[in-house]
Amino acid sequence: MVDEVILLDYWPSMFGVRTRIALEEKNIKFDYIEQDLCNKSALLLEMNPVHKKIPVLIHNGKPVCESLIQVEYIDETWPRENPILPSDPYQRAQARFWGNFIDKMLPGLGKLMWGVKGEEQEAGKEFVEMLKMLESELGDRTYFGGETFGYVDIALIGFYGWFDAFEKYGNFSIEAECPKIIAWAKRCVKRDSVAKSLPDSEKVTELVPELKKKKRVG
Amino acid sequence: MVDEVILLDYWPSMFGVRTRIALEEKNIKFDYIEQDLCNKSALLLEMNPVHKKIPVLIHNGKPVCESLIQVEYIDETWPRENPILPSDPYQRAQARFWGNFIDKMLPGLGKLMWGVKGEEQEAGKEFVEMLKMLESELGDRTYFGGETFGYVDIALIGFYGWFDAFEKYGNFSIEAECPKIIAWAKRCVKRDSVAKSLPDSEKVTELVPELKKKKRVG
Known part of the structure; x- marks a missing residue:
């Protein structure tokens, strides 16, 4: 199965950057969908109903919220290339x-x-x-x-x-x-x-x- | 080597409880050292110089700070008994x-x-x-x-x-x-x-x- 990876983000976000970098480190292709934070999209509200915040990483339809949790998720899901967390x-x-x-x-x-x-x-x-x-x-x-x-x-x-x-x-x-x-x-x-x-x-x-x-x- | 595990804690702490439970789940014997938060011990200040807060888990002389990080550490260090985090x-x-x-x-x-x-x-x-x-x-x-x-x-x-x-x-x-x-x-x-x-x-x-x-x- 080809992975479908979507990132709901806002370009100046210091949190979104983390997730973008982690995806780039793993050479994962992703669709970047810029969000208007003054007028939140139905997709954002659906994918992060608790905090209603970007970034949201959507992997094969399932959301992961909070940037550092996304970075760990990316590292655990695609462990081979450029390990992000130490193994010890x-x-x-x-x-x-x-x-x-x-x-x-x-x-x-x-x-x-x-x-x-x-x-x-x-x-x-x-x-x-x-x-x-x-x-x-x-x-x-x-x-x-x-x-x-x-x-x-x-x-x-x-x-x-x-x-x-x-x-x-x-x-x-x-x-x-x-x-x-x-x-x-x-x-x-x-x-x-x-x-x-x-x-x-x-x-x-x-x-x-x-x-x-x-x-x-x- | 027998593990030396010490917990610097304060009995009503809702954070310390997490670490205590995780250690109990893994059947790890530990020395509990009650801390006086109004008069912080030299050991606490040495082991958590950044936040100077309990709980501090000291495993074979090395400190781990922040209760949820301790819980993950305990799970990763003693993975066999009662897994705490899901494997997926x-x-x-x-x-x-x-x-x-x-x-x-x-x-x-x-x-x-x-x-x-x-x-x-x-x-x-x-x-x-x-x-x-x-x-x-x-x-x-x-x-x-x-x-x-x-x-x-x-x-x-x-x-x-x-x-x-x-x-x-x-x-x-x-x-x-x-x-x-x-x-x-x-x-x-x-x-x-x-x-x-x-x-x-x-x-x-x-x-x-x-x-x-x-x-x-x-």
Whole structure:
């Protein structure tokens, strides 16, 4: 049977990027269906009735929701090419720990980007602190898992397309604070899977005022 | 080599319970070390320097943090006895989805229990809505995974010791709103692993005023 793989996504999504990269790493052909988040499609509501959010991966008609769960699903379903999670259970637990840590940056990033006036500075500081912890975890390795691009890299690189926007609104320089993270991101972008999947930073930054307006109205 | 397994935990923790149950399901002997969260031990700070939180599972000297990650680690490390996650990748992704969903109930439960006056009612309503979604997912099955007690059961049953406290402070009846969830919880409690691990509801409810005071001071 030929696999039918569909991704319901929204181009600037830092979560959708993860799933796109994982699919590219596995050389899986997929139909990308862009979603209008202000006017959610019947397919999105049907496939993710609980959270009604993108990305949704639909594999042979069956939905998988939540980007990091999709990445694990993709790795388990197509295990041969470019393993994403380490095979050792302890290393796998560590990778999941850092994936979970990266997702914990979100409430703070929400405040930084869409919060009330005055919250940005505190949120920006917190984001930089968390990024520094990630930098310390990365150390001098090529990727988070060592020599192989994998799960934690995929979890974090999704944010890279937003770094310029974070810097602009948070008034800090990620490169000054976390030079190794920027060097790591530049290495990641050299991979086809990442280059193909990441949204353009400039376009993301241009979009932000529009999103801010919508969030204020919504 | 005999495995050395240590659990740093705090008895009423709804997260620690998950890890305790998973270890019991696998018949793994472990040293339980109760933690004073107002005066964190050097061992806790060393083993979970990032979040400084319980539970921490220490296996042969190496820490694993975050309860659901611990449950997966335990299942992967001791796979033979009582499998916790389903073997099929799609079913596994679904189990992870609901585990993640259950963890998303936390910010609301925080407001319900420790939030500012007036927030409780809204938070209580939200909790009941989420519990209803879980009830609908459970349907008429014995456990969330079907006939076998597993990952989602472990993720949710940790909250059961707190149900009385939630009801008292949220002013609702879980049994009236979600009778199938209560029937499911009663089935779970018949398992040795759960009966041994769950904190006593009355003791949890008695503890709450003390915790509220500490949270107000802290």
